[in-house]
Amino acid sequence: MQEINEILVLIDSYIGSSEWFVYLLLGVGLFFTLYLGLPQFRYFKYAVRMVRGKMDTEGGEGDASHFQALATALSGTIGTGNIAGVALALYQGGPAALFWMLVTALIGMTTKFVEVTLSLKYREKASDGTMSGGPMYFMKKRLDIKLPSGKVIKTGHVMAVIFAVATVLSSFGTGNLPQINSIADTINTTFHIPNMITGLVLSILLGVIIIGGIKRIVTITSKLVPTMAIIYFIGAVAVILYNYENILPSIVAVFADVFTGTAAVGGFLGATVAFTFNQGVNRGLFSNEAGQGSASIAHSSARVTNPVSEGMVALLGPFIDTIVICSLTGLTLLASGVWTQKFQCDFERADMQFIQGVYNDHLESDKKLLSNHLTGKDTIPLFSGNIHVEDGVMQGDISLIHARSLAEYVKVYDEDSLYTGELNVLxxxxxxxxxxxxxxxxxxxxxxxxxxxxTKSWFGDFGKYIVSIGLLLFAFSTAISWSYYGDRAVVFLFGGKGIWLYRVVYVLAFFVASFMDTTLIWTFSGITIAFMTIPNLIGIFVLHKEMKFEVKNFWKEYAKRFPNEKLPLLTKK
Structure with missing residues (x-):
């Protein structure tokens, strides 16, 4: 597993975890934010009115209402990223990572507005009568290059195929593997139910739901999303208020280390500015998927006459998902103080690293050496060789880093018994x-x-049940929605013939991932997200003039329908 993870980490270092990818994601979003005149602020109230049905028009084709489409898209984004993803960002980059998640979401509101609008404009009706859309459709129809000689280079078709393949892979990397893995781990921790049992039961349920197609999916997700949001909100607010004295310091911490990096504190050994920035942006993308193009597929099922109207509805997604829910999770983690504390746990191999020498992170000198090692400033030699173990205790001058912290009270087991023998380390x-x-x-x-x-609130240990139930609803609904995204990509690539095979593989992978290595899954997830995001960002940027044209036409139509309504600034030009 460690070797596979190292290969995936290397691949990811050139795409999702690279600096150029982060700048591409934020750069395109920032461009459209300025080019369209801050739509995430000026159009917000109209987006809310749209969801409430106050601006609907008759005659639009589609399979879902504005609210149902938004709920389905939110169920695809509100999931592990809001619970596990925020925790992963803080664990890797400290409080400042939350700041970059929020920045990514704010810019991402515009990105999602653009990608959904263009996808709705070029959606098609599938052979089964349902609407099928997504970035692959506007790529196929609008991104071919016509030379002066009249010859057409099929660049759009190639990009569309790449995006569709990436969507299928990302349906596993975003919506499948990390969701069930997090559910199974949490259920195991809380209720001591084996991961495999959880995976088996939920896989059967998932199969029953996704066979019903988009109409069953939107019906279920429109009920799950509000329910899970309320449950999670109550639990998070209880923790924040219980630790009220830490609220202000937590908020200050989010902004204080943005340009300095996070210093070592408690068991947390520090993070550089660049690493925090990268992790915050990537976790923000995983959480709200703005720029990935995935939500465009869900919104393409909406009943609309003008694509811009659904683009506005989509604009609410990153706000609800990241700015509201992820902020709640982040404040919960910071106010409770658990992000710097060590707890008893089973070590995952992909998270372990043996180093030469014995260290104590309660000594400032040793903590600095360990911090420099993790941040790459001055690495400590890695250990290779055999480690003798006597009654579960490792012998020799070695230390173990687990989860980016110095492991303590380490015991080695062979299944359930204390181990005596040799450990092989390379x-x-x-x-x-x-x-x-x-x-x-x-x-x-x-x-x-x-x-x-x-658990750090009035609810005590009962709080972990709130997370378990919340994560179960969050993550399971995400898996449902992403099965639809992959489904539509398969339809684009192969027509209706490949749907059944895809659904079977999707359900089987869901089961297997319930007992896979968590770190391996998250690394794979980062690769698939980047693979899907890159062609989508290129595509929407190329069509920036068309996007502005569509927005202007929308407001002209809106002015005719509501002559007494004051138009947003900058739209009369």
Missing amino acids: HGNLTSDSDIVLKGKSLLHSAPLTTMAF
């Missing part, structure tokens, strides 16, 4: 038999960290 990675398990104290990340935070 370049810091454990290569011994997979039955060997290490346990001890370290930082937590992802869903277990949020679960721990929710």
Whole structure:
């Protein structure tokens, strides 16, 4: 698993985790924000009116209302990213990572407005009578290059195929594997139900739901989204208010380290500015998917006569998903203080690294050495060789880093018994038999960290049930929505013939991922998200003039229908 993860990390370093990808994502969003005159602010109230049905027009084709389309898109974005993703960002980059998540969401509101509008304009009716849309359709129809000689280069068709393939892969990397993995881990932690049992039960339920297609999906998600939001909101607010003395310091921490990096504190060993920025933006993208083009597929099912109207509805997605819900999670983690504390846990191999020497992170000198090692300033030599273990205790001058923290009270087990024998380590990675398990104290990340935070309120240990139920509803609804996204991509690539095979593989992968390595899944997820996002950003940027034309036409039509309504600034030009 560690070797596979290292390969995936290397691939990801050239795309999703690279600086150029982050600048592309924010750059395109910032361009449209300025080019269209701050639509995330000026159009916000109209977006709310649209969802409430106050601006609907008769005669639009589609399979869902504005609210149902938004609920389906939100169910695809509100999931593991809001619970596990925020915790992962804080664990990797500290409080400032939350700031960059919020910036990504604010800019992403415009990006989503643009991508959904263009996707709605070029959607098509599938053979089964349902609407099928997404970036692949506007790419195919608008991005071919016509030379002066009259010859057409099929660049748009190629980009459309690349995007559709990326959507299928990302349906697993975004909506499938990380969702069930987080659900199963949390259910195991809370109720001690084996991951495989959780995976089996939910896989069967998932299969039953997705066979029903988009009409069953929108019916279920429109009920799940409000329910899960209320449950989660109550639990998060309880933690924040219970730790009220930490509210102001937590808010200050989010902004204080934005341009300095996060210093080592408690078990957290620090993070550089660049690393925090990268992790915050990437976790923001995973959370709200603005720029990824995925929500365009869900919104393409909406009944509309003008594509801009649904683009406005989509604009609300990143606001609800990240600015509201992720902020709640972030404040919960910070106010409770759990992000710097070590807890007893089972170690995951992809998160482990053996280093030479014995260190104590309660000593400032050792903490600085460990911090420099993790931030890449001055690395400590990795250990290679055999480690003798006596009654579960490792012998020799070695230390173990787990979850970016110095592990404490480490015990080695062979299944359920304390292990005596040799551990094989190569370049810091454990290569011994997979039955060997290490346990001890370290930082937590992802869903277990949020679960721990929710116990720090009046609810006490009952708080972890709120996270378990919330995550179950959040993540499961995300898996449902993403099955539809992949479904539509398969329709685009192969027609209706490939749908059944895709659904079977999707459900099987959902089951297997319930007991896979968490770190491996998150790394794969980052790659698939980037693979899908890059062609979408290029496509919408190329069509920027067409986007502005559509917006102007919308407001002309709106002025005729509501002559007494004051138009947003800058739209009369």
